[in-house]
Amino acid sequence: MLVHICCSVDSHYFLERLQQDFPDEKLVGYFYDPNIHPYNEYLLRLKDVEYSCQKLGIELLEGPYNLEEWLKKVKGLENEPEKGDRCTVCYDDRLETSVKKAVELGHDKFTTTLLISPKKSQEKLEIIGNDLEKKYGLKWIFKDYRSGKGMEEQAKVVKENSFYRQNYCGCLFGLSAQRESQDKIIDEMFLPLSNQTLPQSIEYRLNLYNKRTNLEETNIPYRIIKQRFLNYRLLNAKVKIDGEIIPSYFLCYSTINRGKTNAKIAFEKAEIYYLNKDEVKLLSIDTFNDITQSHYRNVKDLMYHPLTFEAELKVRNDITQNPYGLSAIIIIDEIIDGKYDITIDAKVYDDTKEVII
Known part of the structure; x- marks a missing residue:
């Protein structure tokens, strides 16, 4: 049959x-x-x-x-x-x-x-x-x-x-x-250009159930449980300096109130540059490399070969002492003194994910 x-x-x-x-x-x-x-x-x-x-x-x-x-x-x-x-x-x-x-x-x-x-x-x-x-x-x-x-x-x-x-x-x-x-976004249709595995994405679930199968085959006890968490998807974002779009990388959970801001650098501490509006923080690719012990040539290299989502959360925590803070943290090739126009279209939403314990 x-x-x-x-x-x-x-x-x-x-x-x-x-x-x-x-x-x-x-x-x-x-x-x-x-x-x-x-x-x-x-x-x-x-x-x-x-x-x-x-x-x-x-x-x-x-x-x-x-x-x-x-x-x-x-x-x-x-x-x-x-x-x-x-x-x-x-x-x-x-x-x-x-x-x-x-x-x-x-x-x-x-x-x-x-x-x-x-x-x-x-x-x-x-x-x-x-x-x-x-x-x-x-x-x-x-x-x-x-x-x-x-x-x-x-x-x-x-x-x-x-x-x-x-x-x-x-x-x-x-x-x-x-x-x-x-009234939910079609999360299943998201696949970043970077191929980064996003929380509760299909790719995340595929990895999780492959792990389940491996645990079964090796007779290691496990349980799959559900956890509530705050999920994040970046739909679109860009940075302009004095009207010119530049390569930029937005760390996960980056948001801006009302989605747009224009600001200038207010001050710098430990090579992190703070804008005078909307809690935006900038750092150069060199500073990002120092923090993460990476060797990215430029921001475009980072865009196509990013850290894992979990590693990005650690970077956010290193900078702000809050892994789930929503302030925008943006990496650019070099810090330029000028007017920054920043647009972020992102979704932050309650979600549930499965994890193996």
């Missing part, structure tokens, strides 16, 4: 139940989910499914990540609600591609873990599965493992195995609508 798999949260309990109900059946998992965006989120879910299938002793195959083709198929349905027509097209695509793979591999049955997801329409999936059974001659296995205490048991299994609990369905359009209704 080929089992289309969407994510470990939905698949693990579903696959356990299939193993119980079909003890003589060889189950093969097929991860085909080109709707998942961005790509690092896709990788995170794939790796978590690999982790799940390894625990269950089930072979896993990966389908193509043909996002562009998927986007063409749902064109015009971008604003459809969850469980609407866009989702129906998505079900059609993923299930038919899975059935074709089942035929290719010589299987005579197929099913999907989408059936257990509370965000998916079982009625639509049943219709699609029945149609594909007639079209391709493979038996469609419809199982409602949601009912009874199914969802309760599923949640227990997820917690016991420390699976990655994604906080959106998968596609860009569902994500956008969900974040808009929550």
